Amino acid sequence: xxxxxxxxxxxxxxxxxxxxxxxxxxxxxxxxxxxxxxxxxxxxxxxxxxxxxxxxxxxxxxxxxxxxxxxxxxxxxxxxxxxxxxxxxxxxxxxxxxxxxxxxxxxxxxxxxxxxxxxxxxxxxxxxxxxxxxxxxxxxxxxxxxxxxxxxxxxxxxxxxxxxxxxxxxxxxxxxxxxxxxxxxxxxxxxxxxxxxxxxxxxxxxxxxxxxxxxxxxxxxxxxxxxxxxxxxxxxxxxxxxxxxxxxx
Amino acid sequence: xxxxxxxxxxxxxxxxxxxxxxxxxxxxxxxxxxxxxxxxxxxxxxxxxxxxxxxxxxxxxxxxxxxxxxxxxxxxxxxxxxxxxxxxxxxxxxxxxxxxxxxxxxxxxxxxxxxxxxxxxxxxxxxxxxxxxxxxxxxxxxxxxxxxxxxxxxxxxxxxxxxxxxxxxxxxxxxxxxxxxxxxxxxxxxxxxxxxxxxxxxxxxxxxxxxxxxxxxxxxxxxxxxxx
Numbered sequence: 001x002x003x004x005x006x007x008x009x010x011x012x013x014x015x016x017x018x019x020x021x022x023x024x025x026x027x028x029x030x031x032x033x034x035x036x037x038x039x040x041x042x043x044x045x046x047x048x049x050x051x052x053x054x055x056x057x058x059x060x061x062x063x064x065x066x067x068x069x070x071x072x073x074x075x076x077x078x079x080x081x082x083x084x085x086x087x088x089x090x091x092x093x094x095x096x097x098x099x100x101x102x103x104x105x106x107x108x109x110x111x112x113x114x115x116x117x118x119x120x121x122x123x124x125x126x127x128x129x130x131x132x133x134x135x136x137x138x139x140x141x142x143x144x145x146x147x148x149x150x151x152x153x154x155x156x157x158x159x160x161x162x163x164x165x166x167x168x169x170x171x172x173x174x175x176x177x178x179x180x181x182x183x184x185x186x187x188x189x190x191x192x193x194x195x196x197x198x199x200x201x202x203x204x205x206x207x208x209x210x211x212x213x214x215x216x217x218x219x220x221x222x223x224x225x226x227x228x229x230x231x232x233x234x235x236x237x238x239x240x241x242x243x244x245x246x247x248x249x
Numbered sequence: 250x251x252x253x254x255x256x257x258x259x260x261x262x263x264x265x266x267x268x269x270x271x272x273x274x275x276x277x278x279x280x281x282x283x284x285x286x287x288x289x290x291x292x293x294x295x296x297x298x299x300x301x302x303x304x305x306x307x308x309x310x311x312x313x314x315x316x317x318x319x320x321x322x323x324x325x326x327x328x329x330x331x332x333x334x335x336x337x338x339x340x341x342x343x344x345x346x347x348x349x350x351x352x353x354x355x356x357x358x359x360x361x362x363x364x365x366x367x368x369x370x371x372x373x374x375x376x377x378x379x380x381x382x383x384x385x386x387x388x389x390x391x392x393x394x395x396x397x398x399x400x401x402x403x404x405x406x407x408x409x410x411x412x413x414x415x416x417x418x419x420x421x422x423x424x425x426x427x428x429x430x431x432x433x434x435x436x437x438x439x440x441x442x443x444x445x446x447x448x449x450x451x452x453x454x455x456x457x458x459x460x461x462x463x464x465x466x467x468x469x470x471x472x473x474x475x476x477x
Binding site: 063135138166174179 | 442
């Protein structure tokens, strides 16, 4: 009897979780963490009854979660490549995707660092023993860095010093702690820890770093998901993004 | 060398075995020593110490990893001291992974060791004393032989646990292929990157090794209760 009661209340709890009117799950690139939390507040304030749940990680990791069936309503990636892959796997309809922000790749050093770094080739200095770098296979910031290093014919030299990180924020953390002498992050990440890290230089890239977003093909709450995507492009959300250092799409 | 020998899975397995081996060795000294101390010693704060020593078993590995990173990092109290005086930095090294794995597995050695020492019949030790055996002799000729099965079972469990350690290792040692990338970290990365083939191989290797270790543990401590 007691067990049945517990089972019943668990069921009703699960149902309640599913039926909450405007609840959506947004899987977003780790670099969007701070800006998206602010944006969600604005979105929830504007749409009473809405609730945004976040899942922040490296874009590649988020893609794998969705490919394995994670119930996600909106996907925001830090690169076009991962979104292309999501379209190819039919997780997202290509008609639904929209670019909503741009960013820049920078090399950062701990705030108290005495090293003089001005360009990628300076990473070859012996004083630089470790460089934090997102895993190129799943972390866009690592892939951008790899492309830039390959173009400069420096990839093998830097790869030997690379500390692979799971997402851009882990790279930021290792630099902030002084565990690595330098790291590749986005301009916007460097800006959230101005007292611990400083930007050494901006990395020149052939491609632009633009963030696409889309509601997923399997979105349980498609209307609400679409509303969130539209909100991202609204002046209010764009203002928050630019406050965090993102550029207009 | 056949093709499958070049598979990164084997590099990761080799590294995992090395890390788990050293972590177990470290725990053989620390876990058994502390187990004996707490089984025999009577001092204030003994229960509190026991609680603290058991903590790694229940604490999330990421919390332990964070503690270790702040403690052993170059700006941490211990890490800074090691760096300034000996030029040692444990972060991003396999030795760092050993410390992480040893910490997580420590209670698995300490707890059974303490229980095994407590279960040793004090009268036998007393008899040894009457016969004029030195205290060290009593420990190695009477206490340890009576307790070793329990200790060994704990050591094997600790080895298996250290082999699979993930959270703390990733934080402290990072993930450098061939240097600090253990099996579990390699699996995590393969899954995140959607490399399921590689993940499957690594998962298989890990499962087989863990099952072997557990079978061995079962063999070494058969029916300890039935014996009594």
